[in-house]
Amino acid sequence: xxxxxxxxxxxxxxxxxxxxxxxxxxxxxxxxxxxxxxxxxxxxxxxxxxxxxxxxxxxxxxxxxxxxxxxxxxxxxxxxxxxxxxxxxxxxxxxxxxxxxxxxxxxxxxxxxxxxxxxxxxxxxxxxxxxxxxxxxxxxxxxxxxxxxxxxxxxxxxxxxxxxxxxxxxxxxxxxxxxxxxxxxxxxxxxxxxxxxxxxxxxxxxxxxxxxxxxxxxxxxxxxxxxxxxxxxxxxxxxxxxxxxxxxxxxxxxxxxxxxxxxxxxxxxxxxxxxxxxxxxxxxxxxxxxxxxxxxxxxxxxxxxxxxxxxxxxxxxxxxxxxxxxxxxxxxxxxxxxxxxxxxxxxxxxxxxxxxxxxxxxxxxxxxxxxxxxxxxxxxxxxxxxxxxxxxxxxxxxxxxxxxxxxxxxxxxxxxxxxxxxxxxxxxxxxxxxxxxxxxxxxxxxxxxxxxxxxxxxxxxxxxxxxxxxxxxxxxxxxxxxxxxxxxxxxxxxxxxxxx
Numbered sequence: 001x002x003x004x005x006x007x008x009x010x011x012x013x014x015x016x017x018x019x020x021x022x023x024x025x026x027x028x029x030x031x032x033x034x035x036x037x038x039x040x041x042x043x044x045x046x047x048x049x050x051x052x053x054x055x056x057x058x059x060x061x062x063x064x065x066x067x068x069x070x071x072x073x074x075x076x077x078x079x080x081x082x083x084x085x086x087x088x089x090x091x092x093x094x095x096x097x098x099x100x101x102x103x104x105x106x107x108x109x110x111x112x113x114x115x116x117x118x119x120x121x122x123x124x125x126x127x128x129x130x131x132x133x134x135x136x137x138x139x140x141x142x143x144x145x146x147x148x149x150x151x152x153x154x155x156x157x158x159x160x161x162x163x164x165x166x167x168x169x170x171x172x173x174x175x176x177x178x179x180x181x182x183x184x185x186x187x188x189x190x191x192x193x194x195x196x197x198x199x200x201x202x203x204x205x206x207x208x209x210x211x212x213x214x215x216x217x218x219x220x221x222x223x224x225x226x227x228x229x230x231x232x233x234x235x236x237x238x239x240x241x242x243x244x245x246x247x248x249x250x251x252x253x254x255x256x257x258x259x260x261x262x263x264x265x266x267x268x269x270x271x272x273x274x275x276x277x278x279x280x281x282x283x284x285x286x287x288x289x290x291x292x293x294x295x296x297x298x299x300x301x302x303x304x305x306x307x308x309x310x311x312x313x314x315x316x317x318x319x320x321x322x323x324x325x326x327x328x329x330x331x332x333x334x335x336x337x338x339x340x341x342x343x344x345x346x347x348x349x350x351x352x353x354x355x356x357x358x359x360x361x362x363x364x365x366x367x368x369x370x371x372x373x374x375x376x377x378x379x380x381x382x383x384x385x386x387x388x389x390x391x392x393x394x395x396x397x398x399x400x401x402x403x404x405x406x407x408x409x410x411x412x413x414x415x416x417x418x419x420x421x422x423x424x425x426x427x428x429x430x431x432x433x434x435x436x437x438x439x440x441x442x443x444x445x446x447x448x449x450x451x452x453x454x455x456x457x458x459x460x461x462x463x464x465x466x467x468x469x470x471x472x473x474x475x476x477x478x479x480x481x482x483x484x485x486x487x488x489x490x491x492x493x494x495x496x497x498x499x500x
Contacts, residue, residue: 003240006077009098014237017081020047020100027103027121028057032064032129032152033176034073034105036224036364040247042176043130044082045267045274047101055267057125061105064131064152070105072242078102080243083226083233084252085357090243092357093249096237108148108155115148119159120166125264125371127156129186130176130218134371134430138189143197152301153189157197160190160211164203170210172264174255176218178292179375180284182214183257214257217284219291221310221352223360224249248358252287256280276322282337289331290349292376297394298323299362300369301401304420304490310360314353322394322494324350330392334383367428369402374464391477397497399474400481401490403457406437433463454479 002008009022027389029046042059049055061078063070073080079102106115118124129135131152139151149155156173163171175182187207194204223246226233227366234240253274254268268274275283295310301322302313311320327346335342352358377395384392408418408427416427416434427434437457444453455475458468469475484493 001238001240002236003242004076004079004080004081004098006100008239009079009100012098012238014096016094017237018095018097020098021050022100025050025056025058025101026123027060027118028055029059029126029128030062030118030124031059032062032127032155033131034061034063035130036245036247037213037218037220037222038128038130038176039080039099039102039243040082040084040222040245041218041220041251041253042130043099043102044097045253045270045272047097047099048272049100049267049270052270057123058101058103059128062115063105063107064111064135064155066107066109068107069243070107073105076241076243078104079241080245081091081233081237081241083244083246083248085246086248086355087176087351088249089204094357095249097106112146112148116159116162116264117476118169120163122168124163124168124171126174128171128174128176129156132368134179134368136177136182136185136189138192140276143193143199151189153186156186156195157190157193157199160207161194161199161203164206169207169334170212172261173211173213174216174265175213178218178288178372181215187211187213209247212257212261213435214255214261215280216256217252217254217287218279219252219254219287220247220250221291221355221358223358224364226359227476228359246357246359248352248355251353252283254280254283272296275327285335286337286342286345289335289375289380290327290346290373292354293380293395294323294327294349294353295365296372296376297326298399300405301398301490301494303362303366303425304401304405304418304485305494306420306422308362309358310353310365311356311358313362314350318491318494318498321498323456324354325498326392326394326398330384330462331380331411332393334380334388363425366405368430369405370429370433370463373399373402378464378468381474385471386497391473393477393497393500396474396477397481397494400460400478400485402442403437403454403482404485404490405477406434407441408434410438411436436460449481451475451479456483 046059080099082097082099135152141150149158175186202427225244226246230244251273255276259276286464302319381395408416410416417424418427440453440456455469458475461467
């Protein structure tokens, strides 16, 4: 079969397949991150808005890391098929669409000049990003004109300075990283680099007054490439597509910012579920604590227990109960909304996790679990302790499961692998953090002191944003849970936990 390409679009007549607008449009958006989520969320929204005649622009993807999918994206001329699946009105529904709004993908590692050229385009208006919870952070580094910086905010600062020097108008920044006040934090990082690099007061004024940074909340479960079904899908579609992307039908995009920027993001006007608000806090707390917290507090333990997909975990009697305990007993009291609204939302999360079409892999959710646990689970744990005077047992156990999941060995190419009964698995996080945990494991193997092991890790402010050994009883509880996992296995440990 022929690989998906733009020349074939006119002749494609696959039943049920939508095809985005075929016309060439100017590049209006730059997107840092070429992964499954943004392609199933932001790029889908741009494509649908182009179809409605509202956005009328292409998006240039940027691969911010040395490894990624840029080569695959460019080989398919920016095209890929998005498959949205779920239940609608009690019936299975599926939508297939060739996304046509992607211009291509540039690598910051070896195409920096082209990235700069894109950043200086007069048609450019918006910058999207999703560099995970660990992406928007300030780390001191020297300014290297003509070369890519290291951190994402430093890259953006360098590019924005190039745009400023070229006399171009300011940009709207729409970060999609799942951290509180993501736009404000990106702005703070840029201003710190501008001061470090002595880029001048005029540039600082440009960032502060001519650029805008909105805070966002994104919500759609995206499973990504349907490996087990890819061959069947391609046979039905009539072409090869190495970038198939699968997600649920549900979507929500909450933007906190001045409505004067609404025209640059005309997604609601195209019939999509975008909410503009002056305060996204209630939406964020509800979504991050229930949905994302539900994922992060459960998937690592479930993966070690042998499960591979979210729906398998959720439908299992033991781990379904584990998840419901976390959501309905421990997260529930920490969200400041009416009980009926919280209960309905939590039940909707269970339904979404049970979606038989999602194929959402637990291992994909495990990416950067340390920063995810800090953002998604820790606030609920601390608030529950404050409200009740005791630790939430499942959320506490999830930290022990994280430590168990991160035990691994470093491979020859500098990556890390863990092991479970079903075989090895990748541990994907900051290599220095993984290395530190496994250095602590070496000491644990030598002296058997689980309490010292846990305290060494929980005491790392750079892991958790605070010293978790100061949280009353937490280190001891995590030590007990980890010892149970190591002694008996994760399934017996969970059984004992829920019976306690």
